[in-house]
Amino acid sequence: MREELIIAGFGGQGIMFTGTLLSQAAMMEGKFVTYFPSYGAEVRGGTAHCSVTIADTSIGSPVITHPDSLLILNKPSLGRFGPRLKKGGLLVLNSTLIEDETSIGGGQVVRLPATDIAEKIGQITVANIVALGKYLALRKIVSQESVGQALEVLLAKKKKELIEVNKKALLAGYEYK
Amino acid sequence: MKKLFGKPESLTTVNHKYCPGCGHGIVHRLIAEVIDELGVREKTIGIAPVGCAVFAYDYWNFDVTEASHGRPPAVATGIKRVLPDRVVFTYQGDGDLAAIGMAETIHAANRGENITVIFINNAIYGMTTGQMAPTSLLGMKTTTTPFGREAKIAGYPIKVSELLVTLEGTTYLARGAVDSAKHVLEAKKAIKKAFEIQLSGKGYSLVEILSQCPPNWKMSVPESLEYVRKEMMTQFPLGVIKDKTGMTV
């Protein structure tokens, strides 16, 4: 097994957190993982993306050129990374913020209104976790339970109160049809 | 029989390479006397500059390191932070301290590093044979201001001690000279006070010493002493410029 995923969106959408969370969960399952962040020149409001590779064997380059999967949370990122998706790859889109349906290559495209769902949960900032939930339902590279445990590890120190809402978001995404 | 005069223990017997009339030898000795009097020779680490005093490490009988041009305050910072109970001082000329090393000078002072800086201001680059220094006086002829220093082309002489006054990190700033016995004794008092401030952990001290450079000033020794008194002291007045300690000299 080897999965290369790029997660992309606005700075502030929790792109880096999503990547770290997935990486933490993969590590906790004893898998090999690399996480590589990339920021725009501007820190807030600019584009942000990260690359996560998860595999059964040791990983070489942490840089991903043609990802197996894309988790795209805003429109500019679709234009930038859509064309790089591997043939037959998986594209998970945040349809609340991306109406455009043209610039998508081959493969499986899944649209979910991640921001709307997050709003209904009562915490708009967990749209990233909603999208991650859907992605994990489609590509079972790590279990939902591991991500839940990873949430507890990462949020234990400073944001303990956000663990539950994140778990809710994860489940909502996972179960979204 | 009482010994009235002798070589301080903090000086070696190595012969100076300084020119006749130069002030460096006097200041080296003053520092050595002060270190002897304070009984700190075995816990002192000196930093020699690049410039005429580059060989200072040969003349002092305690631990001394070199530093690249302008960087003694950074080197002193590194030493003092690692060994806070040692006595650390830099010995720097005007080019080293106020031109190439001005950033290090200001920031070591601003951090309030608990070090002592002995600053020799002779308004010229001696080692490289007489180029303009940041402290060269207006009108002063040097090998790079052959028509005299003109503000429009080369700016103004920097008053280092006054410049450092506004920095909250500075504790003691004083200016002396070595043109006369009286001034030499006063300079020694200022140097001693600067070291005492460091020993009591009170922070950054700098003593600027106006010195003469007869060969590069193209003057006889008496003429150069006169120049220090008439011209240098007008631009760079002697005295205590800042003293946060309230300690009396």
Add this chain to the structure above:
Amino acid sequence: MKQLMKGSAALGEGAIQAGGGAYFGYPITPQNELTEYMSRRMLEERRVFIQAESELAAINMVFGASVAGARAMTSSSSPGVSLKQEGISYMAGCELPGLIVNVQRGGPGLGNISGSQADYFQAVRGGGHGDYQVIVLTPASVQEMYEMPSMAFSLSEKYRTPALILTDGILAQMQEPMELVKINAARSGDQSWILDGCKGRAPRKIRSLLMEEGALEAHNRHLQKKYIEIKNKEQRYQLINEQAEIMLVAYGVSARVCYTAVQEANRKGLKVGLLRPITVWPFPEKIIQELVPQVKAFLVIELSAGQMVEDVNLAVNGKTPVYFYGRAGGACVTPEEVIKEIGKI
């Protein structure tokens, strides 16, 4: 227990566990995380941390802290490391140990903030003025980022010459599982040169100015003798598939790219291997010379316009073809590109 850690933080923690007593740095991307990490951890450990006013000041603070006997270090990225060269030359001249970390970014000039390997020449050919060498180590994983400062400090003290960890923006910013294994913090080498006050001994002087007739030449002979000893004893590398016909040569992040390419090529039945220098000075020339009879071609991969390839060429000495593929300006080579290059041989 494994934990997810960023390369820069791993390096910082590794330096702390190795007994690093003083850190001096100046902000520059992409190594800020290291300076920030040290600002917190060094104070927690009651050690010395200063955000210096410049890279010049930082390296000279390292000089001072080293003079005073501390395990001292600084870190920066390419443009900042250029500024440090003066201080590094003085440290080499004065035979002071110390650690410099270069998180390389794209150049020349201000360049960009992407990972790069364009400072190889600067690192292994001296960098500053004068005939000198620094020991240059190249980590290729977060685990190695953690373990390498200890090795760097030890070698640096043993031979009394600065050591440099040559890494890049990708390795510094990436995260992967690693283990906080026990680190050797024992100081090595002679210490009878440290300046700590001359109590009970003769005063010591540290200097690199040697004006007496013949003195500087003698000092240089002494340095060169030391460098030859390092060359003979300290060449380190990792070799994957020693029976390979095509041997990739790459360090740091390019070695990781090559590792993926090797896996892929082997799947296709190609006899491809990877020689990863761990020290790039001393360059592992002995193993290259040993490989020459069996290897049909060397392919050097770098994130530069071709720098380490010169050292490979020097070692191979024309006996086997040496090919090069690289990308400069902060672009990263991909495994696909490496495979394509292998196909061209």
